[in-house]
Amino acid sequence: MDSPEQRPLGVLEAVYLVEAARGLMLTARHFLVNFPRHVARGLGIGAGKGNTVTIEYPEERRPFPPRLRTRHRLVRRPDGSPRCVACMMCETICPAHCIHITAGEHPDPDVEKVPVAFDIDLGVCVFCGFCVEACPEDAIRMDTGVVELSAYTREGMIYRMDQLLG
Numbered sequence: 001m002d003s004p005e006q007r008p009l010g011v012l013e014a015v016y017l018v019e020a021a022r023g024l025m026l027t028a029r030h031f032l033v034n035f036p037r038h039v040a041r042g043l044g045i046g047a048g049k050g051n052t053v054t055i056e057y058p059e060e061r062r063p064f065p066p067r068l069r070t071r072h073r074l075v076r077r078p079d080g081s082p083r084c085v086a087c088m089m090c091e092t093i094c095p096a097h098c099i100h101i102t103a104g105e106h107p108d109p110d111v112e113k114v115p116v117a118f119d120i121d122l123g124v125c126v127f128c129g130f131c132v133e134a135c136p137e138d139a140i141r142m143d144t145g146v147v148e149l150s151a152y153t154r155e156g157m158i159y160r161m162d163q164l165l166g
């Protein structure tokens with residue numbers, strides 16, 4: 001594919017000092033507008049009125065969009081047991097191969113299987129949401145609102161079933 005034609009420089013653009021001065025003026029304008037806002041914010045004037053251009057995270061947080069995918073959780077049945085039937089659909093579709101399920105027998109013959117272990121390696125997960133979409137039981141959701149995920153070790157990023165049910 002041909003590359004697009006480059007627009008020829010105007011006379012003022014060709015004199016680089018003029019463009020450099022314009023850039024400096026833009027930076028100065030942002031400084032003069034934003035600095036008094038931050039000072040006002042520091043003095044407690046007009047708090048919460050959008051008088052700064054930054055959010056003082058983590059003390060201040062923006063509400064998440066309702067469709068944001070956050071840390072997974074496993075949904076429980078009314079008796080508290082996992083709704084998951086260990087069908088392996090989520091494990092199979094996961095593009096990051098970060099779900100690991102071990103299936104076991106359920107005492108109720110109407111429920112074929114249950115997960116004995118259900119691990120998600122959140123250090124590998126790409127938060128695509130495919131697992132949620134694939135689940136035929138609505139047993140896994142990404143609606144905890146938890147986005148701060150960190151650990152001192154890689155193993156610490158592996159969330160076990162008790163954490164996912166919690």
Ligand code: SF4
Pocket residue numbers: 090093094095096097098099120124125126127128129130131132
């Ligand atoms: S969100 Fe995507 S990458 Fe993460 S566990 Fe689910 S399917 Fe795998």
Ligand code: SF4
Pocket residue numbers: 083084085086087088089090091101131134135136137138139140
């Ligand atoms: S797709 Fe749903 S029911 Fe199947 S193993 Fe995953 S969480 Fe369990």
